[in-house]
Structure formats: C-alpha cells, structure tokens
Amino acid sequence: MPELPEVETVRRRLAPHLAGRTLAEVEIFDHRLTDPEPPSAVAARLSGARIDALGRRGKYLLIELEDGAALTVHLRMTGNLLWLPSPPEVAPPFLRARALLDDRSYLGYTDVRRFGTWRVAEDGAEALLAGKLGPEPLGDWTVAELVGALAGRKAPVKAALLDQRVVAGVGNIYADEALFAARVHPAAPAGRLSRTRVARVHDAVRAALQAGIDAQGASIRDFRTPDGGYGSAQERFAVYGRAGEPCERCGTTLRRTVIAQRGTVYCPHCQRF
DNA sequence: CGCCCTGTTGGGGA
DNA sequence: ATCCCCAACAGGGC
Numbered sequence: 001m002p003e004l005p006e007v008e009t010v011r012r013r014l015a016p017h018l019a020g021r022t023l024a025e026v027e028i029f030d031h032r033l034t035d036p037e038p039p040s041a042v043a044a045r046l047s048g049a050r051i052d053a054l055g056r057r058g059k060y061l062l063i064e065l066e067d068g069a070a071l072t073v074h075l076r077m078t079g080n081l082l083w084l085p086s087p088p089e090v091a092p093p094f095l096r097a098r099a100l101l102d103d104r105s106y107l108g109y110t111d112v113r114r115f116g117t118w119r120v121a122e123d124g125a126e127a128l129l130a131g132k133l134g135p136e137p138l139g140d141w142t143v144a145e146l147v148g149a150l151a152g153r154k155a156p157v158k159a160a161l162l163d164q165r166v167v168a169g170v171g172n173i174y175a176d177e178a179l180f181a182a183r184v185h186p187a188a189p190a191g192r193l194s195r196t197r198v199a200r201v202h203d204a205v206r207a208a209l210q211a212g213i214d215a216q217g218a219s220i221r222d223f224r225t226p227d228g229g230y231g232s233a234q235e236r237f238a239v240y241g242r243a244g245e246p247c248e249r250c251g252t253t254l255r256r257t258v259i260a261q262r263g264t265v266y267c268p269h270c271q272r273f
Numbered sequence: 274c275g276c277c278c279t280g281t282t283g284g285g286g287a
Numbered sequence: 288a289t290c291c292c293c294a295a296c297a298g299g300g301c
Binding site: 002003006059074075076077078113115116117132162164171172173262263 | 279280281282283
C-alpha cells in the first residue's frame with residue numbers, strides 16, 4: 001500500500017475528476033471491503049451522493065460528501081483507485097468495486113489481497129479516525145510532539161514510527177528511509193534517543209515523505225497512478241529493497257533484519273543506537 | 274509441479 | 288505497552 005505519499009498522489013490526481021460530481025451508480029463486489037456493513041447497503045448509501053472534495057488523513061483517502069458524511073478509503077497493501085473518462089470494455093483485474101459518475105466517467109477500485117476498507121463516516125472522517133491517528137507529519141508537527149510520543153517507550157524507534165498514533169502516515173518504506181537519513185539504528189529503544197537524534201528523525205521523516213510526494217508517490221514497483229500510468233519519476237531508495245548492496249554513504253553492506261514484524265534494511269555502520 | 278518465504282497494513286488477542 | 292498472528296493473494300527461489 002501506498003503510504004502517505006502514494007495516497008496523497010492518488011488524492012491529487014483524482015480530485016479534479018471527482019470534486020463536484022455525483023456518484024450515479026455504485027457497485028461493491030467484495031463483502032470484506034465494507035465489513036461489518038453489507039456491501040449492498042454501502043453501495044446504496046453512496047449511490048446518488050454528491051462529492052464535495054477529496055481529503056487525506058494519514059494513509060486514509062477521504063471522499064467528502066456534500067451531506068457532511070465521508071467515505072474513508074484505506075488501500076492497505078494492494079488497493080488502488082483508477083479513474084477513466086468512460087468505463088473500460090474489460091474489467092480491470094481484481095476489481096472489487098466500481099462507480100459510474102454523473103458525467104459517465106468511471107471509478108474502479110482494485111485490490112489483489114483484499115485488505116483495503118471502505119467505511120462511511122456519517123459524522124465526518126475526523127470522528128471516525130480520532131484516537132487512531134496522531135499528527136499529520138507535513139502539518140505543524142513539532143519535534144516536541146515527537147519527543148513526547150517517544151518518551152518512556154522501550155520498543156524500537158522504527159516500531160514507534162509505524163504506530164499511526166505517534167505520527168500518521170509513515171509505513172515500512174519511509175520509516176527505513178527516514179532512519180537511514182537520520183543515521184539512527186531502527187532497533188534503538190525509542191525512549192532513549194537524545195533530543196538531537198529525535199530532531200534528526202523528525203526532520204528526516206518529513207523530508208522522506210515530501211520527497212515521495214515530489215516523486216508522485218512512485219515508491220512502489222508496481223504502483224499505478226489513478227490514470228493508469230506509472231509515476232513519472234521512479235523514486236530511488238537508499239535502503240528499502242537494497243539489502244546486500246553497499247551503503248551509498250560508506251560502502252558497508254546493507255543488512256536486513258525484522259523489526260515490528262516488518263522487513264527492515266539498514267546500514268550497520270552509519271546507523272547507531 | 275509443489276513447497277516455502279516475503280510483502281506497501283492494521284486489528285485483535287495474549 | 289508489546290508481541291505475535293492473522294486476513295488473502297501473487298511472485299520468486301529452490
């Protein structure tokens with residue numbers, strides 16, 4: 001899935017096509033997508049709804065409806081949204097839901113692994129997401145907030161960055177990239193880092209996410225933009241997916257380990273506790 | 274061909 | 288707070 005930069009890219013590319021449009025006809029084929037609500041009920045709720053704007057909170061895409069409700073979409077690992085000016089003749093592989101808009105354009109949702117979710121928040125997205133998500137990393141997020149969130153934690157700093165309540169939107173790729181840039185070992189106990197090192201992590205997280213957005217979310221091998229194309233500038237990573245290759249800073253062989261049940265790549269020389 | 278491992282995530286139970 | 292498993296599938300290595 002798309003981490004924050006990929007979701008932001010989807011939001012930006014979809015917004016011009018969807019804002020102000022009406023979801024004329026919505027069909028949902030996968031009951032897991034809307035669980036525990038029945039897909040037919042959600043499809044009926046959305047059919048005829050007018051879209052006010054597209055928002056984003058962490059890794060959630062928010063389809064804000066004119067009546068104050070929001071459809072919160074989480075792509076998880078393999079979800080993707082595809083917009084086309086008219087419906088395709090052949091359904092895209094792994095299609096789980098689709099919508100026809102009032103201008104006859106088409107919105108398809110595909111998801112190989114079926115981890116993604118569509119939930120309607122009748123009172124708006126903030127109510128549904130409150131408590132689950134911490135600050136937006138590219139908003140007014142401060143070093144002091146991160147220091148506070150890490151204080152007392154014995155878990156690895158990488159595990160803390162993946163905790164969406166600490167900061168919203170960081171996933172496995174950008175966590176590794178940010179820690180490499182900050183020269184902090186991913187297994188370092190979060191609460192023991194000096195303020196200086198926490199500040200480096202804070203700045204590196206923001207820089208890594210912004211770089212991902214600037215590269216149009218082209219972080220993932222097979223990521224497609226909502227228009228079906230590839231990101232224009234395939235982003236290069238310093239450590240993600242590069243175990244066994246030489247560190248670009250010091251030449252030491254990058255090492256792979258597992259932290260927080262996620263594959264983790266780091267430079268054992270550059271990144272210290 | 275089959276088996277095993279890995280994986281862009283997050284919720285729930287221990 | 289933390290750790291582990293799990294959801295469901297594809298793709299690669301052996």
